[in-house]
Amino acid sequence: MTHHNKTVLGAWVTAIVAIAAFLAAAYAFTGGPAKPVPSPLTGVFLGKGKKCVAPVAIMRRYHMQFLLHQRDLTVHEGIRTQRFLLTNCVDCHADPKTNSVLGKHGFCASCHAYAAVQIDCFSCHSPHPQREQETATSAIALAPQHSRIAEMVSKTMVTELQSEPVDGPK
Amino acid sequence: MSLDRRQFLAVGGAVLASAALAPGMRLVELAEARSPDQAVTNAQRWGILVDTTRCAEGCSACVSACNKENGLQQNVRLDIRPQWIRTVTLQDEQTGYVQTLPMMCQHCEEPPCADVCPTGASFRRADGIVLVDRHICIGCRYCMMACPYKARSFVHENLTGQRADVPRGKGTVEGCNMCVHRVDEGRIPACVEACNYDGGKALTFGDMRDPASEIAKRLATQQSEEIRPNLNLDTGVRYQGL
Amino acid sequence: MKFTDFREIEGRSLGYWGLLGFLGILIVAGLAAAYYMESNGHHVTGMNNQIVWGIPHVFAVFMIVSASGVLNVASIASVFGRAMYKPLARLSGLLAITLLIGGLTVLVLDLGKPDRLIVAMTTYNFKSIFAWNIFLYTGFMVIVAVYLWMMMERRMNVFTKHAGMVAFLWRLTLTTGTGSIFGFLIAREAYDSALLAPMFIIMSFSFGLAIFILYTMAAYNLTGRPLGDAILHRLKNLLGVFVAAVLYFALVYHLTNLYMTAHHAFEKFILLDGGVYTALFWIGQVLIGGVLPLLILFNGQLGRSRPMIALAAALVLVGAFCQVYVIIVGGQAFPLIIFPGKIVSSSFFDGAIGQYRPSLPEVMLGIGGVSLAMAMTTFAIKVLPFLPLSLADEDVDPHHAAAAKGTEAAHA
Ligand code: SF4
Ligand code: SF4
Numbered sequence: 001m002t003h004h005n006k007t008v009l010g011a012w013v014t015a016i017v018a019i020a021a022f023l024a025a026a027y028a029f030t031g032g033p034a035k036p037v038p039s040p041l042t043g044v045f046l047g048k049g050k051k052c053v054a055p056v057a058i059m060r061r062y063h064m065q066f067l068l069h070q071r072d073l074t075v076h077e078g079i080r081t082q083r084f085l086l087t088n089c090v091d092c093h094a095d096p097k098t099n100s101v102l103g104k105h106g107f108c109a110s111c112h113a114y115a116a117v118q119i120d121c122f123s124c125h126s127p128h129p130q131r132e133q134e135t136a137t138s139a140i141a142l143a144p145q146h147s148r149i150a151e152m153v154s155k156t157m158v159t160e161l162q163s164e165p166v167d168g169p170k
Numbered sequence: 171m172s173l174d175r176r177q178f179l180a181v182g183g184a185v186l187a188s189a190a191l192a193p194g195m196r197l198v199e200l201a202e203a204r205s206p207d208q209a210v211t212n213a214q215r216w217g218i219l220v221d222t223t224r225c226a227e228g229c230s231a232c233v234s235a236c237n238k239e240n241g242l243q244q245n246v247r248l249d250i251r252p253q254w255i256r257t258v259t260l261q262d263e264q265t266g267y268v269q270t271l272p273m274m275c276q277h278c279e280e281p282p283c284a285d286v287c288p289t290g291a292s293f294r295r296a297d298g299i300v301l302v303d304r305h306i307c308i309g310c311r312y313c314m315m316a317c318p319y320k321a322r323s324f325v326h327e328n329l330t331g332q333r334a335d336v337p338r339g340k341g342t343v344e345g346c347n348m349c350v351h352r353v354d355e356g357r358i359p360a361c362v363e364a365c366n367y368d369g370g371k372a373l374t375f376g377d378m379r380d381p382a383s384e385i386a387k388r389l390a391t392q393q394s395e396e397i398r399p400n401l402n403l404d405t406g407v408r409y410q411g412l
Numbered sequence: 413m414k415f416t417d418f419r420e421i422e423g424r425s426l427g428y429w430g431l432l433g434f435l436g437i438l439i440v441a442g443l444a445a446a447y448y449m450e451s452n453g454h455h456v457t458g459m460n461n462q463i464v465w466g467i468p469h470v471f472a473v474f475m476i477v478s479a480s481g482v483l484n485v486a487s488i489a490s491v492f493g494r495a496m497y498k499p500l501a502r503l504s505g506l507l508a509i510t511l512l513i514g515g516l517t518v519l520v521l522d523l524g525k526p527d528r529l530i531v532a533m534t535t536y537n538f539k540s541i542f543a544w545n546i547f548l549y550t551g552f553m554v555i556v557a558v559y560l561w562m563m564m565e566r567r568m569n570v571f572t573k574h575a576g577m578v579a580f581l582w583r584l585t586l587t588t589g590t591g592s593i594f595g596f597l598i599a600r601e602a603y604d605s606a607l608l609a610p611m612f613i614i615m616s617f618s619f620g621l622a623i624f625i626l627y628t629m630a631a632y633n634l635t636g637r638p639l640g641d642a643i644l645h646r647l648k649n650l651l652g653v654f655v656a657a658v659l660y661f662a663l664v665y666h667l668t669n670l671y672m673t674a675h676h677a678f679e680k681f682i683l684l685d686g687g688v689y690t691a692l693f694w695i696g697q698v699l700i701g702g703v704l705p706l707l708i709l710f711n712g713q714l715g716r717s718r719p720m721i722a723l724a725a726a727l728v729l730v731g732a733f734c735q736v737y738v739i740i741v742g743g744q745a746f747p748l749i750i751f752p753g754k755i756v757s758s759s760f761f762d763g764a765i766g767q768y769r770p771s772l773p774e775v776m777l778g779i780g781g782v783s784l785a786m787a788m789t790t791f792a793i794k795v796l797p798f799l800p801l802s803l804a805d806e807d808v809d810p811h812h813a814a815a816a817k818g819t820e821a822a823h824a
Contacts (some may be wrong), residue, residue: 260754273750288536
C-alpha cells in the first residue's frame with residue numbers, strides 16, 4: 001500500500017467513525033426513555049369519563065406514540081377507530097369551564113408547560129370538544145381499536161409492566 | 171392481482187352490501203361496509219361527476235357548504251383566501267357562450283402534486299382521494315406549482331377555530347379532500363349534498379369502480395370528459411356539457 | 413512553473429472587520445425577517461396563492477445556480493488541465509460551497525414549516541425531483557469539501573484530478589436537477605420545455621464566473637495582492653463567451669416556444685405585454701445582462717479597463733437576477749390555461765395575471781443569504797490558505813516570463 005492510499009484510507013475511516021459517533025450520540029440523546037416526572041396535575045380537570053383508554057401510567061409515558069401511530073393510520077389509510085383518536089382525547093379531557101384542553105389549567109397545556117415540551121398539535125387541531133363524552137368514555141375505553149395499534153399497546157404495556165412498577169393516577 | 175386479507179374483506183363487504191340493499195341506500199351502506207378498523211383499499215375509487223348544464227350562474231351553494239364544512243376562514247385578503255372549491259365562469263372566445271362550473275382538486279389518479287412533493291405529504295389514498303398529510307408537509311409549495319388545475323392554497327396566517335374534523339394550520343398546503351372525514355363515515359361530500367339540496371343538482375358523488383353506482387353507470391353511458399385531458403391524469407372529477 | 417504560494421489573508425484591518433460586521437448585520441436582519449415571516453405566516457410577504465414562489469426563491473435559485481457554476485474555474489484547472497487556472501481553484505471550490513449554503517438557507521427559511529427541516533431530511537418521496545435535489549446539494553458540499561482538501565493537503569494532491577472529475581460531473585447533475593425543478597412542471601406554459609435544464613447549466617457558467625471575477629478582483633484589490641492582466645483577461649473573455657451563450661439559449665428557448673402555437677400566449681406575455689416582466693426581460697436580462705457586458709468585454713479599449721471589467725461582471729449579475737425573476741415569478745404570473753379557447757374568470761384569479769409585490773422581509777431574507785455566503789467566504793480566506801499571494805502575470809503564466817509582451821494579446 002502506498003503512502004497516499006494509507007492516508008486516504010485513514011481519512012475515510014476517521015470520517016466514518018466520526019459520523020457513526022455523532023449518530024450514536026444523537027440517538028442516545030433523543031431516543032432514551034424519559035424519566036417519569038412528578039404529577040403537575042393540581043387544579044387541572046382530568047376528564048369527563050371514569051376511565052382512560054389505557055392505564056394512566058402508560059398514557060403518561062406513551063400517549064405520543066399512540067397518537068403518532070393513530071395519526072398515520074387515520075390520515076393515510078382512513079382508519080378512524082375511536083380509542084386513540086385525538087378528537088376523542090379532546091372530547092373527554094377538555095375542561096368544561098374553558099371548553100378546552102389548552103390554557104393554564106388545560107389538560108394538555110398545563111402538563112406540557114410543566115414538562116417544558118412544546119406541542120404543535122393545536123396549531124391545526126381544535127382544542128375544543130366536538131361531542132359530549134360523559135357517557136361514551138368508558139365505552140370507548142373498551143371500544144375496538146385497530147389491530148396494529150392494539151398490538152403496539154399491548155407490547156408497550158408488557159415491557160412497561162416488566163421493567164418497573166406502574167404508579168396509578170396520583 | 172392478489173388481494174391481501176384486508177382488501178379481500180373490503181371487497182367482500184362491498185359485494186355483500188350491494189347485494190343486500192335497496193339501490194337508493196347503496197352509497198351510504200357501501201362506505202359503511204368498511205368498518206373504522208379497516209384500511210381504505212383500491213377496490214373503490216371515489217369520484218364526482220359534474221353536470222355543468224345544471225350548474226346555475228350565480229349559485230354558490232357548493233362553495234358555501236365547503237367553507238362551512240371545512241371551517242375555511244373568509245375574513246382574509248382575497249389573494250390568500252382558501253378556496254377549496256370555486257365557481258368558474260367560462261365564456262367561449264368564438265361564440266360568446268357563457269357557462270359556470272365548480273372547480274376543485276380533480277383527485278388525479280396520477281397526481282402531479284404527489285409526484286413532486288419532497289416528503290410524500292401530498293399523496294393519493296388507495297380509494298382515490300388526494301390529500302395532504304399536514305403532519306409532514308413542510309410548506310414548500312412545490313405541489314401548488316405542479317397542480318394543473320390551481321386546486322391548492324397555502325395557509326398564510328395563524329388560524330383559530332378550526333373544525334374538529336378538519337385540522338388545518340399555518341404553513342401547510344391544502345385543497346379539496348372530498349370531505350374525507352365524511353366519506354369515512356359513509357356520508358357524501360358537503361358540496362354534493364348542498365348542490366342536491368339547494369343547488370341545481372349538478373353534482374353526483376360515488377364509487378367509480380362499482381358498476382352498479384349511479385356515477386359509474388352515467389360515466390359508462392353518457393358523454394363526459396376530464397379537464398385538460400391531454401395531460402392524461404385520469405381525474406376523479408369528471409364534467410359533462412363542457 | 414513556479415510553485416503557487418497560497419496564504420491566508422491578514423484580515424486584521426478595520427476595513428476587514430468592518431466588512432464582516434456589515435455582512436453580519438445583514439445576516440441578522442435576514443434571520444429576523446425569516447422569523448417575522450415564520451411567526452406571522454406568509455401573509456406578511458407579497459406571495460399569495462397565485463405567486464407561490466417569490467423573491468426568496470429568486471435569490472435561492474440564483475445562488476444555487478451560481479454555486480455550481482463558480483466551480484467551473486476549478487474544473488478547468490483539474491479536469492481540463494489548464495495550469496493557469498490552478499491558482500484559482502481553491503477559491504472556486506470555496507465559493508461553490510458558501511454560495512450553495514447561502515442559497516439553501518434562504519430556501520429553507522422560506523418554507524411554511526422551516527422547523528420541519530428534519531422531516532424533509534428523513535421522509536423522502538423518491539419520485540420528487542426536490543427530494544433528489546436534497547441529496548444532490550448535500551452531496552455536492554461533501555464532494556467539493558473533499559476536493560478542496562485534496563487540493564490543499566499536499567499529500568492528497570495526486571487525487572485532485574479524480575476528485576475534480578467527480579465534482580464536475582456532480583455539478584452538472586446538480587444544475588440539471590435545479591433546472592428540472594421547473595422543467596418537470598408540465599402544467600405551466602413557462603416551464604414546459606426540455607430546454608430548461610441545459611439552459612440552467614449555461615446560466616450557471618455565466619453567473620458563477622461573474623461572481624468569481626468580482627470576488628477575486630475585490631479580494632486582490634482590498635488586500636493589495638497583485639492580480640495580473642493575463643489571468644484576468646482570460647477570465648473576462650471566458651465570461652464573454654458564456655454571456656453570449658446565455659443570450660443564445662434564451663433566444664432558442666423563446667423561438668421554440670413561438671414555434672408551438674400552444675405557447676404563443678405565454679410568449680406574447682413575456683416578450684410584449686407582460687408589463688414588468690417584459691421590461692425585466694428586455695431591459696434587465698437582454699440589455700443589461702447580455703448586450704452591454706458583451707460590448708464592454710469584447711471592446712478592445714473598454715475590455716482592458718479593470719473598472720469596466722468589474723462593471724461588466726456586475727451587469728451580468730444584475731441581468732442574471734432579472735432572468736431568474738422572469739423565469740420564476742413571470743412564469744407563475746402568467747395564468748394557467750385550464751380551459752383553452754375560453755375567457756375564464758373566478759374569485760380565485762383564474763385567467764388573471766398573478767399580482768406580486770416583493771415585500772421588505774422577503775428581500776431582507778434574500779440579501780441575508782447572499783451576505784451569509786460572502787461572510788463565510790471572507791472569513792474562510794482569513795483562516796485557511798485559499799488565495800495565492802500573487803496572481804501577477806509572471807506567477808501564473810509559465811510562458812509569460814519568457815514570452816514577449818506582445819504575445820499577451822494572444823492569450824487574452
Ligand atoms: S387536481 Fe391538483 S391537487 Fe388535485 S390531485 Fe390533481 S394535481 Fe393534485
Ligand atoms: S407544500 Fe407540503 S404538500 Fe406541497 S409539495 Fe411541499 S411538502 Fe408536499
